[in-house]
Amino acid sequence: MTANPPYPDIRSLWQETVSRRPVFDALTGGHQFDVAIIGGGYTGLSTARYLARRGLCAVVLEASQIGWGASGRNGGVVSGKFRLSFSDIGARYGVETARRMHDLGIEAIDHVGELVEDYGIASADYRPTGALRCAHNQISLDSLKKEVAWLKTALGDHACSILSTEQMQAETGSRDFVGGMLNTHGGVIHPLNFVLGMAAGLKAAGIAIHERSPVTAIRRDRDGVVLETPGGTVSAAQVVIATNSYSDLTPATSAVRKSLIPFRSAMIATAPLTGNPGEGLLSQRRSYTETRRMMRWFRRAGDRLIYGGRGAFGKSDSDNAFAALHKAMVRQFPDLASVSVTHRWSGLVAMTMDSIPHLGRFDDRVIYAVGYNGTGVALASNMGRYVAAMIAGEKPDLGLLTCVPLKPVPLYPIREPAVRLVAGWYQFLDAIGR
Numbered sequence: 001m002t003a004n005p006p007y008p009d010i011r012s013l014w015q016e017t018v019s020r021r022p023v024f025d026a027l028t029g030g031h032q033f034d035v036a037i038i039g040g041g042y043t044g045l046s047t048a049r050y051l052a053r054r055g056l057c058a059v060v061l062e063a064s065q066i067g068w069g070a071s072g073r074n075g076g077v078v079s080g081k082f083r084l085s086f087s088d089i090g091a092r093y094g095v096e097t098a099r100r101m102h103d104l105g106i107e108a109i110d111h112v113g114e115l116v117e118d119y120g121i122a123s124a125d126y127r128p129t130g131a132l133r134c135a136h137n138q139i140s141l142d143s144l145k146k147e148v149a150w151l152k153t154a155l156g157d158h159a160c161s162i163l164s165t166e167q168m169q170a171e172t173g174s175r176d177f178v179g180g181m182l183n184t185h186g187g188v189i190h191p192l193n194f195v196l197g198m199a200a201g202l203k204a205a206g207i208a209i210h211e212r213s214p215v216t217a218i219r220r221d222r223d224g225v226v227l228e229t230p231g232g233t234v235s236a237a238q239v240v241i242a243t244n245s246y247s248d249l250t251p252a253t254s255a256v257r258k259s260l261i262p263f264r265s266a267m268i269a270t271a272p273l274t275g276n277p278g279e280g281l282l283s284q285r286r287s288y289t290e291t292r293r294m295m296r297w298f299r300r301a302g303d304r305l306i307y308g309g310r311g312a313f314g315k316s317d318s319d320n321a322f323a324a325l326h327k328a329m330v331r332q333f334p335d336l337a338s339v340s341v342t343h344r345w346s347g348l349v350a351m352t353m354d355s356i357p358h359l360g361r362f363d364d365r366v367i368y369a370v371g372y373n374g375t376g377v378a379l380a381s382n383m384g385r386y387v388a389a390m391i392a393g394e395k396p397d398l399g400l401l402t403c404v405p406l407k408p409v410p411l412y413p414i415r416e417p418a419v420r421l422v423a424g425w426y427q428f429l430d431a432i433g434r
């Protein structure tokens with residue numbers, strides 16, 4: 001992806017296998033819109049889609065290129081889960097809140113299929129193959145069993161089942177798991193082709209999108225807001241901040257930045273496995289996540305295997321993080337020891353203090369939709385329908401996403417060492433099997 005400076009190129013597998021990149025001019029001159037959207041990822045684009053459906057005229061302003069943020073470089077796992085399990089949400093906030101959140105997740109997954117269909121994004125290669133949680137020890141397996149039972153009895157969701165050690169070995173090709181939880185909701189997608197397909201569909205529908213147009217300031221005037229970019233300005237009644245973990249590119253979005261903890265997530269892709277060791281691994285082509293706190297995940301993409309995981313806070317890619325991922329991959333899939341790694345890349349996920357994404361307003365002119373905590377492919381690409389509802393003056397009920405306010409990160413200036421400390425503690429707990 002050739003993103004202009006100061007936005008570094010991303011050398012991902014997705015970038016190498018991108019099908020078609022629509023081109024969008026930078027903003028020049030002064031323009032008037034009903035709504036200005038900052039950020040050209042899933043959240044910003046889905047907001048433009050649903051505003052158009054309500055007859056409102058919106059513009060999407062992207063600092064770099066569409067999909068340069070997390071939307072074009074993520075793992076492509078389509079999931080409706082949150083960082084908190086639904087049973088945890090039920091215990092803390094009540095079963096009805098858990099039900100609303102669960103419904104939201106299912107709706108978001110279904111919506112991915114709708115977007116692919118509506119915009120004809122065959123290149124997104126969406127496969128609703130489900131998700132497998134892989135238990136690394138008995139304690140984790142026991143809690144997966146409890147979750148499956150709770151989902152059935154409390155929410156009536158029968159899509160989840162427990163797999164035995166033998167079934168896990170047959171499913172994954174690894175001997176590393178004592179059992180697992182198969183969830184038939186969700187699947188996998190090519191994330192960059194998905195976001196570019198959305199943008200191409202919006203462009204065809206006449207929606208204004210500008211790349212290389214970083215919003216450097218948001219000013220207020222008598223009627224609304226004025227957004228400044230290097231080449232032009234946009235006046236609008238309302239502005240939507242959809243910049244998630246990349247909210248520190250300019251000071252314009254500092255209001256949300258201070259409530260988000262950026263956590264680096266990295267991944268590696270193997271060379272094609274066809275005719276190589278490991279060819280039969282992950283044969284069902286699902287998404288696979290471990291139960292360790294410093295979660296690793298894996299999937300197939302074409303004939304390659306992709307392996308990813310969270311690292312501690314870091315300003316850029318680190319050789320050590322990639323080496324640790326490779327080591328973990330080979331430990332879990334010894335067949336891959338002799339297979340070379342062809343791609344390595346990373347990006348930032350936006351964690352929130354309460355582990356929940358947030359949709360809300362700072363005031364009558366500024367709306368934000370951020371904080372997906374690493375699971376935004378489905379949720380963010382469905383968020384626009386609710387942002388649009390809020391802009392139209394409605395009060396959508398998204399469970400915890402709308403009823404709990406976005407909290408600032410305490411001691412924000414020392415977040416980097418704090419995240420490293422937490423990551424180290426999680427690694428320790430994983431290492432001792434807790």
Ligand SMILES: Cc1cc2nc3c(=O)[nH]c(=O)nc-3n(C[C@H](O)[C@H](O)[C@H](O)COP(=O)(O)OP(=O)(O)OC[C@H]3O[C@@H](n4cnc5c(N)ncnc54)[C@H](O)[C@@H]3O)c2cc1C
Pocket residue numbers: 038039040041042043044061062063064065066067068069070071072073074075076077078079213214215216242243244245246247248249250252253265266267346347348349369370372373374375376377378380
């Ligand atoms: C490595 C990685 C792996 C992940 N894996 C998964 C996964 O498998 N499944 C899953 O569900 N989720 C995953 N996620 C999370 C998911 O990608 C995000 O939650 C989702 O993409 C968020 O979309 P967004 O549109 O809100 O933000 P983004 O896609 O990050 O878009 C924000 C955009 O705002 C732009 N921007 C910032 N400041 C400005 C400004 N001042 N002016 C104009 N534009 C600006 C940025 O350039 C950026 O393009 C992953 C994330 C990462 C980083």
